Amino acid sequence: MVYKRIEESTLQKLRDIVGGENLICEQEKMADYSHDEFSLESIRKLPEVVVKPKNREEISEILKLAxxxxxxxxxxxxATGLVGSCVPLHGGLVLSLENMNKVLEVDTENLMAVVEAGVPLMEFYKKVEEAGLFFPPHPGEESANIGGVIATNAGGSRAVKYGVIRNFVKGLEVVLPAGEIIDIGGKIMKDSTGYSLLNLLIGSEGTLGIVTQATISLLPPPKAMYTLVVPFNSVRDAINTVPMIIKSKTIPMAIEFIEKEPILVTEEYLQKKWPSREGGAYLMIIIDGSSEEEVMxxxxxxxxxxxxxxxxDVFVADTKERQDNILNIRSQIYEAIKPYTIEILDITVPRAEIASHVERVHEIADKYGVxxxxxxxxxxxxxHTHIMKVKFKEGKIEEAKEGWEEQYHQIRKEIHLDGINRGGTISGEHGIGIVKxxxxxxxxxxxHIDIMKEIKKIFDPGNILNPGKIFDLD
Ligand SMILES: Cc1cc2nc3c(=O)[nH]c(=O)nc-3n(C[C@H](O)[C@H](O)[C@H](O)COP(=O)(O)OP(=O)(O)OC[C@H]3O[C@@H](n4cnc5c(N)ncnc54)[C@H](O)[C@@H]3O)c2cc1C
Structure with a gap:
């Protein structure tokens, strides 16, 4: 597909739609819109223009013009994505939802919220909490927006008990690529009315339509929550315990595994202390419930x-302060090792395969010396395996290895193949974007891929909406 460059006459039409103050076309100011959180410069691309519409009608006009x-x-x-899915691969126009940032309603009767797509998660959590309710999904980065987490079907640590974003989205207002505006679902808990366009749009990475508003279901908040940190000698010992916990019918809010090395680096980065120095791997288990007694x-x-x-050993954090310390260290691992990270993988395997998969990752690390x-x-x-440019030796990060670029492609291929061979898949929550x-x-x-391509062609015959993401059209 060959796209036309955006000329001054088109810029003027866009200014007429969104207002001059909501359009950016100066190169220096557009640099921030050329990337997401994926590290490699090679996938960055400057757009020709950035627009920040204020409502669905403006978005509809923009798509008709496109x-x-x-x-x-x-x-x-x-732009907290990790696979380049909001990068304007073919230039053109970046449509930022940042001006559509209102929580329109928190309905405490129906336990539903109605929100604009550009609301950051942190703002949404605040509004929901103020209304005495609870939105369980917690993808790690709270500056992600509602529209983005829907478009990627984001997960996060609490999915084990409460499910991913898909489980909470009950209605969507969407502008389709041709400019038509549709309303799907609403404040309803069940819907068997024909094919589920709702579920098709969730996780479609902005390739089928632009989400402008969402209806999200909420829950009453848990009354108590404790966090356990449990050291084990190895990842295998830690992981072997997980199915037993689940079989015992206690479904924790979160069961995270973490190797010791990233914890050590994050402790130093934050100048904070993890509760344990023992062993080589940890489970971090969050348990919630309807009373202190039940949770204890x-x-x-x-x-x-x-x-x-x-x-x-088993460490129980029962105060908010201690729990916040643990959660802070866990959630800052990404920032602590980000300067040395090339890519974060997102492979999902059957639970019982995690230990073998991680052991294979260790073999690959030894083979390539990273x-x-x-x-x-x-x-x-x-x-989440981080592919690093560096080695970690005797508690310290070493300088970047020469020639890491050549090895990187081989390493990621071997790890992905291992995940697939174990009955897994290449993305559990980040999506495919450009990178995967x-x-x-x-x-x-x-x-399967052919059907997805046909669906894309039905929604977007001109292939103008986020082209080149998930797959390339032939
Ligand atoms: C430190 C850190 C921790 C993270 N932890 C997790 C985690 O635990 N779980 C997890 O799932 N992810 C995690 N992520 C990844 C990221 O936060 C999620 O992918 C998030 O859902 C992206 O939301 P966003 O608003 O930043 O979207 P963007 O990065 O801006 O865009 C992502 C995709 O959504 C599309 N999109 C955005 N808005 C709309 C819209 N209104 N309509 C249609 N399409 C749209 C874009 O075109 C793009 O394809 C983490 C990222 C970081 C940096």
């Missing part, structure tokens, strides 16, 4: 289960 004048449109939320009882039985399965720290959502089988599309055919069969 079809007429043949320029690509890339929707953009908080559950912690006790989970602690006993861990001890019976080679846990070296550091490949792993952590992730053990309750969901979702392993070369592996899509490892995870999905040809017929």
């Amino acid at each position: 079809n007429k004048e043949k320029f690509p449109v890339t929707p953009r939320g908080g 009882g559950l912690c006790e039985s989970v602690g006993e289960l861990c001890s019976a399965n080679n846990a070296l 550091w490949l720290p792993t952590y992730g959502h053990a309750g969901d089988g979702n392993v 599309k070369e592996y899509l055919s490892l995870a999905l069969g040809k017929a």
Whole structure:
């Protein structure tokens, strides 16, 4: 597909739609819109213009113009994505939802919220909490926007008990690529009315439509929450305990596994202390419930289960301060090792395969002489391996290895193949974007990919909306 460059006459039409103050076309000011959180400069691309519409009608006008004048449109939320899916691969127009940032309603009767797509998660949590309710999904970065987490079907650590974003989205207002505005679902908990366009749009990475508003279901908040940190000698010992916890019918809010090395680096980065120095891997388990007594009882039985399965100790954080310290260290691992990270993988394997997958990652690390720290959502089988430019030796990060670029491609291929061979998939929550599309055919069969391409053509015959993401159209 050959797109036309955006000329001054088109810029003027765009100014007429969104207002001059909501349009950026100066190169220096557009640099921030050329990337997301993926590290490599090679996938960055400057847009020709950035617009910040204020409502769905303006978005509809922009998409009609894009079809007429043949320029690509890339929707953009908080740009916290890790696979380049909001990068304007073919230039054109970046459509930032940042001006559509209102929580329109928190309905305490129906336990539903109605929100604009550009609301940052941190703002949404605040409004929901003020209304005395609870939005369980917690993808790690709270500057992500509602539209972005819907477009990627984001997960996070609490998915093990409460599910991913998909489980909470009950209605969407969407502008389709041709400019038509549709309302799907609403404040309803069940819907068997024909094909589910709602579920098709969730996780479609901005390739099928632009989400402008969402209806999200909420829950009453848990009355109590404790966090356990459990050291084990190895990832295998830690992971072997997870199915036993789940089989015991205690479903924790989160079961995370973390290797010791990233914890050490993060402790130093934050100047904070993790509760344990023992062993080589940890489970971090968050247990919530309807009373202190219930949660204390559950912690006790989970602690006993861990001890019976080679846990070296069990630390219980029962105060908010101690829990915040642990959660802060866990959530800052990304920032602590980011300067040395090339890519974060997002492979999901059947739960029982996590330990073998991580052991294979260790073999690959030894083979190539690099550091490949792993952590992730053990309750969901979702392993985040960081592919690093550096080695980690005797508690310290070493300088970047020469020639890491050549090795990087081979390393990521071997790890992805291992995940697939174990019955896993290439993305549990981050999506495919640009970065992982070369592996899509490892995870999905040809017929599956062909159907997705046909769906894309029906929604977007001009291929103007976020082209080149997930797959390339032939
Ligand atoms: C430190 C850190 C921790 C993270 N932890 C997690 C985690 O635990 N779980 C997890 O799932 N992810 C995690 N992520 C990844 C990221 O936060 C998620 O992918 C998030 O859902 C992206 O939201 P965003 O608003 O930043 O979207 P963007 O990065 O801006 O865009 C992502 C995709 O959504 C599309 N999009 C954005 N808004 C709209 C819209 N209104 N309509 C249609 N399409 C749209 C874009 O075109 C793009 O394809 C983490 C990222 C970081 C940096």
